[in-house]
Amino acid sequence: QLQLQESGPGLVKPSETLSLTCTVSGGSISSSSYYWGWIRQPPGKGLEWIGSIYYSGSTYYNPSLKSRVTISVDTSKNQFSLKLSSVTAADTAVYYCARLEPPNNFDYWGQGTLVTVSS
Amino acid sequence: QSALTQPASVSGSPGQSITISCTGTSSDVGGYNYVSWYQQHPGKAPKLMIYDVSNRPSGVSNRFSGSKSGNTASLTISGLQAEDEADYYCSSYTSSSTLAWVFGGGTKLTVL
Numbered sequence: 001q002l003q004l005q006e007s008g009p010g011l012v013k014p015s016e017t018l019s020l021t022c023t024v025s026g027g028s029i030s031s032s033s034y035y036w037g038w039i040r041q042p043p044g045k046g047l048e049w050i051g052s053i054y055y056s057g058s059t060y061y062n063p064s065l066k067s068r069v070t071i072s073v074d075t076s077k078n079q080f081s082l083k084l085s086s087v088t089a090a091d092t093a094v095y096y097c098a099r100l101e102p103p104n105n106f107d108y109w110g111q112g113t114l115v116t117v118s119s
Numbered sequence: 120q121s122a123l124t125q126p127a128s129v130s131g132s133p134g135q136s137i138t139i140s141c142t143g144t145s146s147d148v149g150g151y152n153y154v155s156w157y158q159q160h161p162g163k164a165p166k167l168m169i170y171d172v173s174n175r176p177s178g179v180s181n182r183f184s185g186s187k188s189g190n191t192a193s194l195t196i197s198g199l200q201a202e203d204e205a206d207y208y209c210s211s212y213t214s215s216s217t218l219a220w221v222f223g224g225g226t227k228l229t230v231l
Contacts, residue, residue, distance in 0.1 A: 037220075046122065046225040047157075047165065047208050060219060096164055104153040104212040104220060107176065109164040 002027040004097050004110035011116050012091075018084040018115055022097030029078045030055045035100040038071060038082045040093040041112075048093075052100055053080055087117045123148065123209055123223035130229040136197040139226045141209030142190055147221055149190035153212035156185060156194045159225075160205045168207075169194060196228070204230040 008020035022036070029036060037052035051061040053071045061069050065084070073080040084091060095115055099108040124142040131137040141148065141156075148154055152172045157165035167176055169185040172192060182197045192211075196203055209223040 039222075047210075047222040048122075049210075049220045049222060052220070062219065100220075101170075103151070104155050104210060105167060105170040105176075106155070106157070106165070106210070107167050107170075109166075112164055 002099065002108045004099065004108055006095060006097050006110045006113040008113065008115070010114060011118065012087055013119050014088055014117055015086055018082070018087050018091060018117075020082045020095055020097075020113065020115070022080050022082075022110060024078045024080075024099075029073065029080065030075045033101070035060075035102060036073070036080045037098050037100045037106065039096045039098060039106070040091075041096070042090075042093040050082065050084075050095075089117050091115070092117045123211060123221055125207075125209060125223040125226045127224075128227045128229065130231055131196075131199045132231045133199050133201065135199050136195060137199060137228065138196075139194045139207055139209075139228070141192040141194070141211075141223050143192075143211055143213075143221070144190055147211040147213035148187065148192050148209075150214070151212050152187065154185065154187060154192040155210045156183075157208045157210065158203075158205045159208065165208060199230050201230050204228055 003025045005023045012018045035052045038050040051071045068085045070083040094112040096112045097110045098106040154172045156169040159165045172187045173185040207226045
């Protein structure tokens with residue numbers, strides 16, 4: 001059974017960079033059949049797609065976040081990562097990693113991790 | 120890239136049927152048969168319920184069905200049960216600027 005697990009700091013200071021890693025187990029991140037993505041959910045609000053990556057390294061970002069987002073993949077560790085720079089309180093959210101079966105099926109999700117932006 | 124439009128809330132009694140709409144544009148919902156629906160219970164990760172407009176993943180009850188007309192997709196839940204009370208989100212592939220994905224704002228389903 002495929003499992004995804006987010007990890008990283010739960011508290012980030014304003015203007016700093018948020019960094020999260022998603023570890024995939026029970027399957028290979030190098031599968032040519034899937035993309036991998038990050039989605040966030042501010043407290044009490046809806047889901048927002050942040051970006052997606054293919055195992056080859058091809059990336060796709062939400063235009064509204066593109067200038068601040070970097071998603072990378074480490075196939076040797078079966079992990080992919082998210083970096084979001086210059087964070088503000090508006091970036092406080094539960095961050096989920098997920099597998100994307102093209103073209104539009106986020107079929108496996110991590111449990112999510114709450115990241116709070118505060119000094 | 121704007122979020123897809125969903126009603127904030129819907130409600131129904133046990134045994135009844137409800138429908139949740141999801142309105143987009145010709146660049147997303149209307150342009151592709153790639154609409155998905157997710158169920159999210161409080162404090163839990165979203166769960167895929169419908170993909171490619173009307174297909175159910177293995178293990179999802181056949182009480183859940185999806186459809187699309189023009190720029191609007193719909194999720195119908197028949198035979199409402201208490202455990203169906205949750206938030207529901209639609210999602211679509213979009214090519215409005217580059218390869219991308221967009222979610223709806225979410226709908227809170229209350230089972231009365």
